[in-house]
Amino acid sequence: MRSDSHPDFGTGYGDGKQMSSLSIVHKNREESETDIVPRKTYFVGLKELYIEPGYNIRPIDPAHVEYLRDLMMDGEELPPLAVKVTDKGLKIVDGHHRYLAALAANEAGHEIARLECKDAKGTEADLTALQITSTQNKALSPIDRANGYLRMYNQGKTEAEIAKKVKRSVEDVRHHLQLLECGDELIGMVQAGEVAATTAVSMTREFGTKAGAVATEKLAEARASGKKKLTKAAAIPQFNAGKARRLVELMAAFDFTDDGYTAPDDVYLEAMGILAEYREKHGKSELAGSGESA
Incomplete structure (x- = not known):
């Protein structure tokens, strides 16, 4: 019995036989009454792709490159790269680790001649938001996310507009932008995982320009007691x-x-x-x- 909510891909062509691919179903969409829309991707030679220094908001993680290289060498399919056409070739917007993994696979003797790519569309702020929100990428550190927000802010976007594009709250955007005002010492501790981002912001509010020095002292005390991370309770003594x-x-x-x-x-x-x-x-x-x- 045919369900009224699902198209009968066999009716009208193939004498009721199951379709062999989505492309055939789409080609016969008028008969099958299906709602399939193709999105074009292209297989691009590696030599046509390039990385613009400093463009990716994520620092390259060699371990993640090796992980993706191994997946490629095992024949696993990975999502297409997002690229932008420039006068230098195809600039990678999203997929830097996948590109480097393909190069590493070739160096290991496993030939990968091309990578699947798609157009990255929109303004520079849109492309930055794509890097931030892409679920295919390695998770962003608080500092990397903050730098992404700052780039969008410098591109003329308000905190509310940034929040909308990255699907986060305005408070989240504001907090990460404040994180970049914590000073190099505290920012380095956050990047190293020694201090939480929220603690760094709170310490800066509490101690001002002395926050970095206080954090260094309190972290040393925490390590002396066998702890690896400085907590907010230890960093900012609460009055009874x-x-x-x-x-x-x-x-x-x-x-x-x-x-x-x-x-x-x-x-x-x-x-x-x-x-x-x-x-x-x-x-x-x-x-x-x-x-x-x-």
């Missing part, structure tokens, strides 16, 4: 919530007037002790004004 509540209770006992304040000695001393502990861990608050004290 109980003591914060106690300080509020103590301040409520202060009597504030235009001439200053008064408080029982024991209340004053306990409050000042909590404030001194806070300053020792976090430094003097930037909210403190420069006016005269009471």
Whole structure:
């Protein structure tokens, strides 16, 4: 029995026999009532392809190249490369590791003369978004993703437009752009996997230009205790919530007037002790004004 929701590929040609390929089904689409649209790809000689230095937002990973080389040598099919026609030839937009893997396979004695390619269409921002979102690529590191967002931002895209193109939230875009403002020391730690990207951003907000030095010191302490990574809790000591509540209770006992304040000695001393502990861990608050004290 024929289903009303599926075309009968056999009816009208081949006397009900199963079709041999999608191309035949598409060729006879009027009879088969199928909805198949072809997308052209081309098999391109390796010598016509080239990599533009610095264009790929992903640093080349030799281990990933070897992995793809082995897949090619085993006869596995890989997705087509995305390329852009230039006056130099076909610039690779997406598929740098696959291209290098093909070269490596040839060096190993396994001939690969051509790679399947398709046109990379759109603006430069679209092509950057393609590199970021392609599911065929090696996962992006936080720094690589941040550099991709920055490239799109420098191409004139707003944070909201970038988020839409890469299918992420505006907050995600904003966070990664802030990551690039953390300084070389912290960025290097993030790239090495020693500090999480969120921790690096939080430390920069907390310590400003001293964040890198603080991170280096805290990471050394973490390693001394047998840990390999600096956590946010270790990087930014949190003030005890109980003591914060106690300080509020103590301040409520202060009597504030235009001439200053008064408080029982024991209340004053306990409050000042909590404030001194806070300053020792976090430094003097930037909210403190420069006016005269009471």
